[in-house]
Amino acid sequence: MSIVSNSLKRIKPSPTMAVTSKAREMRAAGKNVIGLGAGEPDFDTPDNIKEAAINAIKKGDTKYTAVDGTPALKKAIQAKFSRENDLSYELDQITVGTGGKQVLYNTFMATINKGDEVIIPAPYWVSYPDIILLAGGKPKIVKCEEKDNFKLTPKKLIKSISKKTKWLILNSPSNPTGSAYTKREIEDLSKILLKHKNIYILSDDIYEHIIYDNFNFFTIAQISSLKNRTVTMNGVSKSYSMTGWRIGYAAGPKEIIKGIAKIQSQSTSNPTSISQAAAVEALNGTQHFIKERSNSFRERRDFVVNKLNRINGISCLKPEGAFYVFPNCKKLLGKKTKLKTDKDFVEKLLEKSEVAVVQGSAFGLDGYFRISYATSMENLKIAMERIKFFCESLT
Numbered sequence: 001m002s003i004v005s006n007s008l009k010r011i012k013p014s015p016t017m018a019v020t021s022k023a024r025e026m027r028a029a030g031k032n033v034i035g036l037g038a039g040e041p042d043f044d045t046p047d048n049i050k051e052a053a054i055n056a057i058k059k060g061d062t063k064y065t066a067v068d069g070t071p072a073l074k075k076a077i078q079a080k081f082s083r084e085n086d087l088s089y090e091l092d093q094i095t096v097g098t099g100g101k102q103v104l105y106n107t108f109m110a111t112i113n114k115g116d117e118v119i120i121p122a123p124y125w126v127s128y129p130d131i132i133l134l135a136g137g138k139p140k141i142v143k144c145e146e147k148d149n150f151k152l153t154p155k156k157l158i159k160s161i162s163k164k165t166k167w168l169i170l171n172s173p174s175n176p177t178g179s180a181y182t183k184r185e186i187e188d189l190s191k192i193l194l195k196h197k198n199i200y201i202l203s204d205d206i207y208e209h210i211i212y213d214n215f216n217f218f219t220i221a222q223i224s225s226l227k228n229r230t231v232t233m234n235g236v237s238k239s240y241s242m243t244g245w246r247i248g249y250a251a252g253p254k255e256i257i258k259g260i261a262k263i264q265s266q267s268t269s270n271p272t273s274i275s276q277a278a279a280v281e282a283l284n285g286t287q288h289f290i291k292e293r294s295n296s297f298r299e300r301r302d303f304v305v306n307k308l309n310r311i312n313g314i315s316c317l318k319p320e321g322a323f324y325v326f327p328n329c330k331k332l333l334g335k336k337t338k339l340k341t342d343k344d345f346v347e348k349l350l351e352k353s354e355v356a357v358v359q360g361s362a363f364g365l366d367g368y369f370r371i372s373y374a375t376s377m378e379n380l381k382i383a384m385e386r387i388k389f390f391c392e393s394l395t
């Protein structure tokens with residue numbers, strides 16, 4: 001009999017990490033691979049944030065903290081929600097974890113019973129289904145279409161609801177498509193959710209600040225009648241280039257927030273004290289670089305979308321946010337190119353042209369691939385040339 005648990009058997013390793021490690025192997029073998037697979041900003045953490053961490057070490061903020069976050073960080077998060085989202089929370093409605101990923105994990109571990117369904121619009125961030133499976137739940141994948149900018153429509157939401165539905169996950173701007181929901185679109189989904197009073201909503205707002213063209217970010221907890229059954233998750237990883245610091249947070253109903261802390265108290269305990277001090281500075285300190293960095297990302301998005309749409313066989317929507325695009329490669333699959341699936345496409349692209357991207361099927365939608373443009377313009381220029389050459393060589 002195998003030593004591994006049944007819950008372990010239910011899940012798979014992260015496919016985005018698999019591409020990154022293949023690219024790393026090729027680089028170690030002397031190949032000049034350009035990685036467009038990583039989900040993290042290429043910018044460094046701003047200096048004021050680093051200094052706050054150094055000061056925390058010097059001051060001796062090196063001990064255990066409250067399991068679910070220091071009072072200073074919770075207050076900074078409370079102020080952030082009020083300032084940026086017009087949402088007011090008490091401190092016991094806020095929790096801090098070791099990255100947004102842990103907050104999500106704890107949320108579902110604290111609330112899911114065997115067989116509970118969680119609606120996950122596809123394409124989705126790779127970890128959602130596996131976290132739900134680990135918690136004993138059933139991911140209900142709802143494929144969203146390119147013609148709807150890969151967003152969940154009210155019609156699809158109605159069809160996906162069953163008596164067992166416990167949660168709906170919304171992620172805006174989205175990983176992997178970059179699409180963001182307008183206020184109107186969220187209101188339309190809300191009308192349905194208001195009729196189904198047992199469904200909770202997990203809003204993953206981690207890309208909130210990476211948004212372009214004056215798009216007005218709106219989050220579902222701002223619909224006041226849904227606030228008491230919405231958990232709004234966010235974090236410092238993407239907005240403040242702090243992926244390695246591992247700080248994520250959430251605000252929501254007290255009962256869930258308490259449950260999250262209980263799980264955390266028996267697993268990791270508090271997130272790193274030093275990272276928490278840095279996150280206080282991130283949230284309370286100057287915010288000027290957010291706009292600057294978004295402008296750089298926007299330039300890169302425009303460049304990449306423009307180049308992709310000039311390649312025969314590829315088409316690509318222009319997304320509102322995040323640092324991903326999700327081009328369609330269906331015309332390059334089939335007998336003519338001898339590539340059956342998007343996975344074949346991505347593997348050949350890596351092997352022949354040394355560009356690492358991730359297949360759409362890893363995110364629950366076949367016939368696409370994800371490009372992360374969180375890398376330098378120089379890299380993007382070379383990568384786009386290589387992708388063009390590769391696609392043209394197929395036909």
Ligand code: PLP
Nearest residue numbers: 039099100101125175235237248
């Ligand atoms: N949610 C989405 C959609 C993401 O893309 C990520 C990271 O890639 C996370 C959550 C988790 O981020 P972190 O754990 O670094 O806060």
